[in-house]
Amino acid sequence: xxxxxxxxxxxxxxxxxxxxxxxxRAERPHLIISDAGMQPGSxxxxxxxxxxxxxxxxxxxxxxxxxxxxxxxxAGGLALGATRYLRRPMESATLLSEIRRCLNEAGIG
Numbered sequence: 589x590x591x592x593x594x595x596x597x598x599x600x601x602x603x604x605x606x607x608x609x610x611x612x613r614a615e616r617p618h619l620i621i622s623d624a625g626m627q628p629g630s631x632x633x634x635x636x637x638x639x640x641x642x643x644x645x646x647x648x649x650x651x652x653x654x655x656x657x658x659x660x661x662x663a664g665g666l667a668l669g670a671t672r673y674l675r676r677p678m679e680s681a682t683l684l685s686e687i688r689r690c691l692n693e694a695g696i697g
């Protein structure tokens with residue numbers, strides 16, 4: 589678990605979509621950040637689970653990926669309901685700015 593000082597929140601890592609959706613249901617996060625490339629499964633599988641689940645479907649979802657980055661991946665992620673599809677590496681300040689924007693757009697920030 590990691591701590592985010594500016595937002596007084598924690599980040600909890602997970603490794604596969606089935607565990608991640610269970611954690612999201614239990615934790616009810618303000619924001620989900622996922623890589624598109626996961627094993628087993630994928631971040632695309634995970635976002636489909638999130639958007640189908642009434643408990644967490646309204647949680648803003650950011651894809652942050654190094655490996656799955658072309659226009660079809662980005663378009664596919666956004667079509668599935670991602671709020672953002674970002675490419676790593678990126679500056680920490682840029683990522684924090686995107687997180688803040690997502691939270692503000694969702695009325696959370």
